Amino acid sequence: xxxxxxxxxxxxxxxxxxxxxxxxxxxxxxxxxxxxxxxxxxxxxxxxxxxxxxxxxxxxxxxxxxxxxxxxxxxxxxxxxxxxxxxxxxxxxxxxxxxxxxxxxxxxxxxxxxxxxxxxxxxxxxxxxxxxxxxxxxxxxxxxxxxxxxxxxxxxxxxxxxxxxxxxxxxxxxxxxxxxxxxxxxxxxxxxxxxxxxxxxxxxxxxxxxxxxxxxxxxxxxxxxxxxxxxxxx
Amino acid sequence: xxxxxxxxxxxxxxxxxxxxxxxxxxxxxxxxxxxxxxxxxxxxxxxxxxxxxxxxxxxxxxxxxxxxxxxxxxxxxxxxxxxxxxxxxxxxxxxxxxxxxxxxxxxxxxxxxxxxxxxxxxxxxxxxxxxxxxxxxxxxxxxxxxxxxxxxxxxxxxxxxxxxxxxxxxxxxxxxxxxxxxxxxxxxxxxxxxxxxxxxxxxxxxxxxxxxxxxxxxxxxxxxxxxxxxxxxxxxxxxxxxxxxxxxxxxxxxxxxxxxxxxxxxxxxxxxxxxxxxxxxxxxxxxxxxxxxxxxxxxxxxxxxxxxxxxxxxxxxxxxxxxxxxxxxxxxxxxxxxxxxxxxxxxxxxxxxxxxxxxxxxxxxxxxxxxxxxxxxxxxxxxxxxxxxxxxxxxxxxxxxxxxxxxxxx
Amino acid sequence: xxxxxxxxxxxxxxxxxxxxxxxxxxxxxxxxxxxxxxxxxxxxxxxxxxxxxxxxxxxxxxxxxxxxxxxxxxxxxxxxxxxxxxxxxxxxxxxxxxxxxxxxxxxxxxxxxxxxxxxxxxxxxxxxxxxxxxxxxxxxxxxxxxxxxxxxxxxxxxxxxxxxxxxxxxxxxxxxxxxxxxxxxxxxxxxxxxxxxxxxxxxxxxxxxxxxxxxxxxxxxxxxxxxxxxxxxxxxxxxxxxxxxxxxxxxxxxxxxxxxxxxxxxxxxxxxxxxxxxxxxxxxxxxxxxxxxxxxxxxxxxxxx
Numbered sequence: 048x049x050x051x052x053x054x055x056x057x058x059x060x061x062x063x064x065x066x067x068x069x070x071x072x073x074x075x076x077x078x079x080x081x082x083x084x085x086x087x088x089x090x091x092x093x094x095x096x097x098x099x100x101x102x103x104x105x106x107x108x109x110x111x112x113x114x115x116x117x118x119x120x121x122x123x124x125x126x127x128x129x130x131x132x133x134x135x136x137x138x139x140x141x142x143x144x145x146x147x148x149x150x151x152x153x154x155x156x157x158x159x160x161x162x163x164x165x166x167x168x169x170x171x172x173x174x175x176x177x178x179x180x181x182x183x184x185x186x187x188x189x190x191x192x193x194x195x196x197x198x199x200x201x202x203x204x205x206x207x208x209x210x211x212x213x214x215x216x217x218x219x220x221x222x223x224x225x226x227x228x229x230x231x232x233x234x235x236x237x238x239x240x241x242x243x244x245x246x247x248x249x250x251x252x253x254x255x256x257x258x259x260x261x262x263x264x265x266x267x268x269x270x271x272x273x274x275x276x277x278x279x280x281x
Numbered sequence: 282x283x284x285x286x287x288x289x290x291x292x293x294x295x296x297x298x299x300x301x302x303x304x305x306x307x308x309x310x311x312x313x314x315x316x317x318x319x320x321x322x323x324x325x326x327x328x329x330x331x332x333x334x335x336x337x338x339x340x341x342x343x344x345x346x347x348x349x350x351x352x353x354x355x356x357x358x359x360x361x362x363x364x365x366x367x368x369x370x371x372x373x374x375x376x377x378x379x380x381x382x383x384x385x386x387x388x389x390x391x392x393x394x395x396x397x398x399x400x401x402x403x404x405x406x407x408x409x410x411x412x413x414x415x416x417x418x419x420x421x422x423x424x425x426x427x428x429x430x431x432x433x434x435x436x437x438x439x440x441x442x443x444x445x446x447x448x449x450x451x452x453x454x455x456x457x458x459x460x461x462x463x464x465x466x467x468x469x470x471x472x473x474x475x476x477x478x479x480x481x482x483x484x485x486x487x488x489x490x491x492x493x494x495x496x497x498x499x500x501x502x503x504x505x506x507x508x509x510x511x512x513x514x515x516x517x518x519x520x521x522x523x524x525x526x527x528x529x530x531x532x533x534x535x536x537x538x539x540x541x542x543x544x545x546x547x548x549x550x551x552x553x554x555x556x557x558x559x560x561x562x563x564x565x566x567x568x569x570x571x572x573x574x575x576x577x578x579x580x581x582x583x584x585x586x587x588x589x590x591x592x593x594x595x596x597x598x599x600x601x602x603x604x605x606x607x608x609x610x611x612x613x614x615x616x617x618x619x620x621x622x623x624x625x626x627x628x629x630x631x632x633x634x635x636x637x638x639x640x641x642x643x644x645x646x647x648x649x650x651x652x653x654x655x656x657x658x659x660x661x662x663x664x665x666x667x668x669x670x671x672x673x674x675x676x677x678x679x680x681x682x683x684x685x686x687x688x689x690x691x
Numbered sequence: 692x693x694x695x696x697x698x699x700x701x702x703x704x705x706x707x708x709x710x711x712x713x714x715x716x717x718x719x720x721x722x723x724x725x726x727x728x729x730x731x732x733x734x735x736x737x738x739x740x741x742x743x744x745x746x747x748x749x750x751x752x753x754x755x756x757x758x759x760x761x762x763x764x765x766x767x768x769x770x771x772x773x774x775x776x777x778x779x780x781x782x783x784x785x786x787x788x789x790x791x792x793x794x795x796x797x798x799x800x801x802x803x804x805x806x807x808x809x810x811x812x813x814x815x816x817x818x819x820x821x822x823x824x825x826x827x828x829x830x831x832x833x834x835x836x837x838x839x840x841x842x843x844x845x846x847x848x849x850x851x852x853x854x855x856x857x858x859x860x861x862x863x864x865x866x867x868x869x870x871x872x873x874x875x876x877x878x879x880x881x882x883x884x885x886x887x888x889x890x891x892x893x894x895x896x897x898x899x900x901x902x903x904x905x906x907x908x909x910x911x912x913x914x915x916x917x918x919x920x921x922x923x924x925x926x927x928x929x930x931x932x933x934x935x936x937x938x939x940x941x942x943x944x945x946x947x948x949x950x951x952x953x954x955x956x957x958x959x960x961x962x963x964x965x966x967x968x969x970x971x972x973x974x975x976x977x978x979x980x981x982x983x984x985x986x987x988x989x990x991x992x993x994x995x996x
Contacts, residue, residue: 095888096888097884118888121889126888135878146878147889149875149889149890150889152871346823348923348925348928353823481972509972514915514919515964518697518961518965521697521965538921541921549846570920
């Protein structure tokens with residue numbers, strides 16, 4: 048599904064990613080773990096197209112998308128839940144969902160998908176005519192996830208979904224991600240909260256200073272002393 | 282795309298260059314009387330100079346770009362026409378005239394630097410301002426300090442000639458024209474109540490001052506007064522107020538662009554009062570832009586298109602022939618400035634002293650489009666009849682000529 | 692003095708401000724660029740409209756006996772031509788200039804924009820285009836009626852301006868609020884990166900943005916040209932800064948704010964000229980209003996925090 052080869056990303060003189068290579072297979076959940084500043088968000092941004100790599104390739108469904116315009120990636124089936132959600136703050140919940148399905152041209156399909164989202168997130172149904180910025184932080188995250196799902200993406204990129212949320216909401220958000228995984232959505236998750244992340248994925252990578260230093264199944268990573276010490280608080 | 286950023290900056294640079302050209306060449310005022318020029322006035326008049334000498338250069342500046350470019354172009358075209366006619370008739374005692382022209386863009390600072398350029402680089406013998414009052418006021422001191430004669434073609438602010446003994450005027454001084462306006466309103470129109478609208482610049486303010494000074498003497502009552510900015514496009518709020526004040530006459534200073542807007546909006550709003558303007562209206566543009574709304578508007582001006590004088594008719598026809606458009610007051614005045622300067626150089630020679638002497642001796646001069654010019658006063662203002670014109674059938678026609686020395690003497 | 696008459700005149704003035712300023716605020720909304728050259732598009736729109744009007748009118752005359760009818764028909768042909776040419780011009784300005792300067796320092800876009808504005812004006816002043824003189828645009832009211840009430844009167848040309856403005860605003864409203872690309876535009880003006888990530892082709896949206904905004908500016912140029920019966924190369928000078936006052940007043944990037952601000956400004960100007968007389972030039976009034984408002988409400992009338 049997704050293949051990343053020898054990716055280097057620079058911000059001016061600072062190198063954020065060094066020779067990063069990894070893959071996400073069909074119907075798989077993969078987590079990229081790492082501390083603050085390890086390069087996790089840079090990785091997601093580069094996959095969406097917000098950053099341009101200085102070296103390396105990104106293959107999506109066998110197609111090279113390294114230099115593809117951002118909007119064309121969405122049409123290929125790449126969707127993102129960015130850090131802190133980034134919902135369209137001055138638009139309504141429904142408009143946000145419609146925008147999620149922007150690449151979909153049939154109105155009936157869009158409405159059908161929106162209904163599915165309201166079933167999946169009943170709280171959004173209650174607030175469908177509300178302006179997005181009036182939603183709570185957790186609700187905005189839910190909306191961001193729902194928006195990303197509107198295209199029925201082949202690959203869902205999720206960036207630090209737990210950041211800034213109350214612990215009870217973090218739990219709820221990961222439950223939703225677990226459900227999505229169970230229903231067969233391919234997910235690449237970037238997380239600081241390694242414990243929750245490893246519950247919902249099959250494999251994981253550990254990123255340190257822009258380099259991948261570990262690569263294993265989720266259960267092995269949970270047991271790995273180094274991961275335990277650094278990210279699992281034990 | 283570094284290339285493009287470069288291009289953007291190049292564009293920006295080009296803009297800067299364009300807007301600053303010609304680059305001002307600051308000369309400290311103390312140095313201004315050019316040492317090379319100093320000996321000249323002491324020389325004997327050069328009237329006896331052999332005709333084989335090179336061309337006589339005279340300087341000219343007018344706005345060829347910017348919002349007043351149309352007037353600048355008229356003035357320049359007319360000056361060129363005058364030079365051509367003079368050269369065709371044998372030049373100045375055999376020597377051809379050469380017009381050195383610059384654009385002042387309607388900006389006083391640019392006029393001042395253009396004046397320096399004419400004096401220092403082009404070494405002209407005398408200059409003519411084909412510019413508005415603001416730029417002319419800025420250029421006059423430069424010529425005065427350099428000891429060079431400057432004629433103001435149609436800039437009518439009083440301060441221009443007060444700069445010094447080298448500065449002469451062709452057009453009718455604002456005070457006089459304002460006075461004639463008041464005379465016309467009181468005597469010809471037999472009006473009592475007047476509303477005054479003043480364009481807020483040197484030209485408008487000095488005209489209004491002249492009008493008001495005389496208005497008291499002829500028993501006019503000024504019941505409303507307001508200023509507006511150059512380029513105004515919306516007189517409607519003011520017109521509403523004037524309607525409420527209900528004057529017999531609106532004396533409105535301005536140029537043809539503002540004037541055509543004013544008379545059209547006044548008509549739209551149903552304002553009945555007679556509108557009286559001045560030479561600023563005097564352009565075919567006024568009638569073209571205001572259309573039927575210009576009918577019946579009366580102005581004071583220097584150019585009498587119905588004049589029987591040969592030179593007036595010659596100017597009007599030659600101008601039309603050369604440029605395929607009707608001449609205006611601004612052009613006629615610039616034409617006359619060249620004619621008067623040429624006369625002065627023919628009789629007095631090309632030195633400053635000679636020109637001044639000849640100008641002071643000018644008497645009943647008829648070789649001009651807006652004449653006849655009776656004489657120059659001690660303050661270097663022309664004593665001349667002032668015309669007033671009325672728009673009738675889509676053209677300016679004579680309304681009344683004012684020759685009473687009590688009114689027309691500056 | 693008739694307050695109603697001043698108010699109705701002010702609404703017509705406001706309409707012209709609205710048409711000019713909406714394009715600017717739309718551009719600012721997405722690009723965060725101060726598009727000074729927009730005033731050049733406005734003047735060009737007037738020029739193209741006048742050119743089309745003068746070109747078409749002789750063809751209308753033989754078929755329509757009445758010269759007035761011929762002139763009206765010529766106007767209604769010239770208006771859409773001017774709008775389309777202006778729209779294309781605006782789109783080209785983006786594709787050839789801002790596309791490359793966007794994302795760099797805003798100063799670069801601004802300098803490029805000012806340069807372009809000057810270039811357009813200088814070109815228009817060339818004798819083979821408009822020349823240095825004002826040209827009349829004698830379309831009158833283009834067939835609109837005169838409205839007379841006991842309190843105020845609206846001339847046919849004023850009716851024309853109000854009518855065209857309302858129609859154009861309705862069209863823009865529908866495009867921005869009821870179409871897919873309009874939704875994309877709204878998203879892009881809120882968060883261009885995120886809009887792109889959901890599949891909004893931001894380039895298309897911005898081109899549409901420039902096209903629509905410039906079309907309105909072109910219409911404004913035509914309407915003002917007819918209203919003043921005067922088209923000239925430097926007619927964009929005053930709008931080039933006054934439209935910014937409107938845009939900032941309305942809250943940068945807010946279309947409804949721009950509409951409210953245009954009305955506030957036009958009404959204030961009209962009544963200041965009517966009541967305070969010669970106190971200060973009307974353009975100074977615009978800036979005074981702006982400064983006063985920004986002191987109390989820094990983000991403008993309807994701006995986002």
